[in-house]
Amino acid sequence: MGLNKIGILTSGGDSPGMNAAIRAVVRTGISYGMKVYGIHRGYQGMIEGDISLMKTTDVSNIIQRGGTILKTARSKEFMTEEGMAKAYASLQLHGIEGLVLIGGDGTFRGAVNFFERYTIPAVGLPGTIDKDLSGTDFTIGFDTAVNTAVEAIDKIRDTAEAHDRLFIVEVMGRDAGYIALNSGVACGAEDILIPETVTDIDDVLNRIDRDERRKKTVHILVVAEGDDFGGSADVAKSVIARFPKLDVRTCVLGHIQRGGSPSYADRVLASRLGYAAVTALRDGNTQVMAGQINGDIVYTPFNKVIKGTTPISPDLLDMIRVLAS
Numbered sequence: 001m002g003l004n005k006i007g008i009l010t011s012g013g014d015s016p017g018m019n020a021a022i023r024a025v026v027r028t029g030i031s032y033g034m035k036v037y038g039i040h041r042g043y044q045g046m047i048e049g050d051i052s053l054m055k056t057t058d059v060s061n062i063i064q065r066g067g068t069i070l071k072t073a074r075s076k077e078f079m080t081e082e083g084m085a086k087a088y089a090s091l092q093l094h095g096i097e098g099l100v101l102i103g104g105d106g107t108f109r110g111a112v113n114f115f116e117r118y119t120i121p122a123v124g125l126p127g128t129i130d131k132d133l134s135g136t137d138f139t140i141g142f143d144t145a146v147n148t149a150v151e152a153i154d155k156i157r158d159t160a161e162a163h164d165r166l167f168i169v170e171v172m173g174r175d176a177g178y179i180a181l182n183s184g185v186a187c188g189a190e191d192i193l194i195p196e197t198v199t200d201i202d203d204v205l206n207r208i209d210r211d212e213r214r215k216k217t218v219h220i221l222v223v224a225e226g227d228d229f230g231g232s233a234d235v236a237k238s239v240i241a242r243f244p245k246l247d248v249r250t251c252v253l254g255h256i257q258r259g260g261s262p263s264y265a266d267r268v269l270a271s272r273l274g275y276a277a278v279t280a281l282r283d284g285n286t287q288v289m290a291g292q293i294n295g296d297i298v299y300t301p302f303n304k305v306i307k308g309t310t311p312i313s314p315d316l317l318d319m320i321r322v323l324a325s
């Protein structure tokens with residue numbers, strides 16, 4: 001027997017394209033004759049019963065908007081037995097028989113815990129700017145975040161050129177360097193520091209020294225916030241200590257990378273995955289995350305959706321050094 005009532009939520013850090021995914025889920029669900037309930041503020045809203053029925057018009061004019069109309073949260077209470085019990089009771093109260101969960105690693109860990117205790121069909125969508133999930137080539141929001149970083153770093157290069165300065169730009173990525181890597185390559189960064197590789201600060205400084213000797217006057221170093229050596233402030237300290245005459249500035253791009261209108265790529269990915277998620281729920285293919293690999297929709301069991309497992313190709317790292325020389 002098919003599902004009559006499903007719930008949808010966004011959880012963890014928001015990412016551009018979450019709204020496009022919500023739109024796809026709501027409209028696909030309604031087209032299958034389901035009632036679709038919006039659960040506000042992620043798992044916290046599920047605990048508190050902050051749930052309302054959605055109509056197709058509730059998702060009009062949102063495909064191009066950043067953030068999430070359902071709002072999001074990181075719920076500590078959902079990690080407790082009591083919190084999960086309350087969340088399940090809210091779902092039962094509304095007669096919700098299936099769930100679509102949009103979020104990152106924390107969202108899927110929460111899901112695995114919850115479904116070990118309570119049986120309710122669910123499908124997940126990868127929504128995080130960090131792109132640090134297995135089971136998909138891209139996550140919803142990553143492309144937009146990289147484009148935002150690229151636009152900012154291009155601007156920084158203009159002013160760096162004007163003053164002959166060394167800039168250390170810190171981009172988001174607590175445990176993953178994909179934003180740093182891709183924005184750095186796209187902006188011709190002189191160096192890129194990411195958590196996936198051990199940062200040898202002496203190597204970094206030696207490369208600056210080599211550039212200085214051949215009168216390269218502008219340096220842009222892109223650092224992922226989660227780099228093992230530290231953030232932009234730590235790198236700046238080391239650079240200034242070795243090159244006291246260099247004019248050094250830091251810039252932390254921060255949460256601007258999380259907002260803004262989603263790129264076409266994120267809108268299309270979110271739409272495809274939202275549609276696929278509800279179709280999978282309808283067909284009984286559940287407790288999986290819908291992702292996209294080599295252009296195809298692929299379903300990965302929740303407990304196999306692991307954080308940050310795509311290795312960084314050594315070719316890419318070699319290429320960065322060559323192109324920055």
Ligand code: F6P
Nearest residue numbers: 013104128129130172173174258
């Ligand atoms: O997970 C996405 C992300 O943007 C990380 O890159 C960053 O470290 C973190 O969220 C910051 O989250 P918040 O400010 O919401 O706690």
